Amino acid sequence: MKRSACLIFNPVAGQSDADQDLAQIRSILEPEIDLDIQLTTPEIDASELADQAIARGASTIIASGGDGTLSATAGALIGKDIPLGIISRGTANAFATALGLPDTIEAACQTILGGATRVVDAAYCNGLPMVLLAGIGFEAETVEKADRESKSRLGMLAYILGGIQLLGEMPKFEVEIETEDKVVKVTAAAVTIANAAPPTSILAQGPAGIIVDDGLLDVTVVAPLNITGAIAASYHLLRTALAGSAVERDDIGYLRASRLQVRTDPPQKVVLDGEIIGTTPVDIECVPGGLTLLVPKVEQEPVVAEKLEGLPNLTVEAKPTEGFE
Ligand SMILES: Nc1ncnc2c1ncn2[C@@H]1O[C@H](COP(=O)(O)OP(=O)(O)OP(=O)(O)O)[C@@H](O)[C@H]1O
Secondary structure (H helix, E strand, O other): OOEEEEEEEOOOOOOOOHHHHHHHHHHHHOOOEEEEEEEOOOOOOHHHHHHHHHHOOOOOEEEEEOHHHHHHHHHHHOOOOOOEEEEEOOOOOHHHHHHOOOOOHHHHHHHHHHOOEEEEEEEEEOOEEEOOEEEEEHHHHHHHHOOHHHHHHHOHHHHHHHHHHHHOOOOOEEEEEEOOOOEEEEEEOEEEEEOOOOOOOHHHOOOOOOOOOOOOEEEEEEOOOOHHHHHHHHHHHHHHHHHOOOOOOOOEEEEEEOEEEEEEEOOOEEEEOOEEEEEOOEEEEEEEEEEEEEOOOOOOOOOOOOOOOOOOOOOOOOOOOOOOO
16 A cells, blocks of 8 residues: 655745655655645744644644745644654755755655654753754844845855854853752853754853763853854864864863753843744743654764775775785
């Protein structure tokens, strides 16, 4: 019997031709999967369509759009045990990058056809679904500066420009982070609580690698003393994120917790999975194993035993027989 799935598709996401995208998705998936295609509208968002699909008994849900559409669909599926397929068609595609999912339509569809699943954590922030991260302070301000219009024109650059613009201002605040076993008080410019994060979310990169299925949230506190410190801290975060190592600077700290409350003075804006949701305080709780994702099949990386090419004056001669005399 053919499999079936509900495809939630945002017809205005990203900058590509939506009709063409949908045709491509259908041509790859429909030979094997009966698709119930639901388009988002300005009035009916992806989470509502996902709720309706769950109510109709959908066995698989596929979301296709930008990060907003993907997060909204994922949010509706927390704790539902229904596999979620992701076809990214947005600007930043943070969702796919953070979760190690392909970001082309072709590869994403092949992943869905492959049917391999991975159970990952999700979270709730003030009762709202959180898949990637909540940013307090600097990150939230940056998102607000990267408005929709400039995002369309400049893509990822908009976030970076927004950040540089803000470095000139460096708003700081007092923060109190309460976990199950302690209360941490500090002066900070940014506090980021991540379940999963792409390397481009540099303010989330305190720990060495954010583990998406450990039942814990990763908190990074960035507290530079001045603008020079802020630039140096950003650079350090980017470097350690790319290297997969933990930060080692006095003005950056991190901790892990399964639930935490963050209070600030004065109140700070909070951005949740890319959208401003209000101001602090926040109460964030991890939902271990809350989401089931359709993921690429893990291929064993071939072990690279040697690499010689490129060395100066290299010759390699095969011996007629193995062994030593
Ligand atoms: N049919 C539609 N017409 C107009 N707007 C829509 C429609 N469907 C969804 N939207 C709007 O699209 C937004 C979600 O966009 P989404 O995140 O999927 O893409 P994006 O913004 O292009 O991606 P990115 O965030 O990566 O730039 C929501 O604000 C939603 O209201």
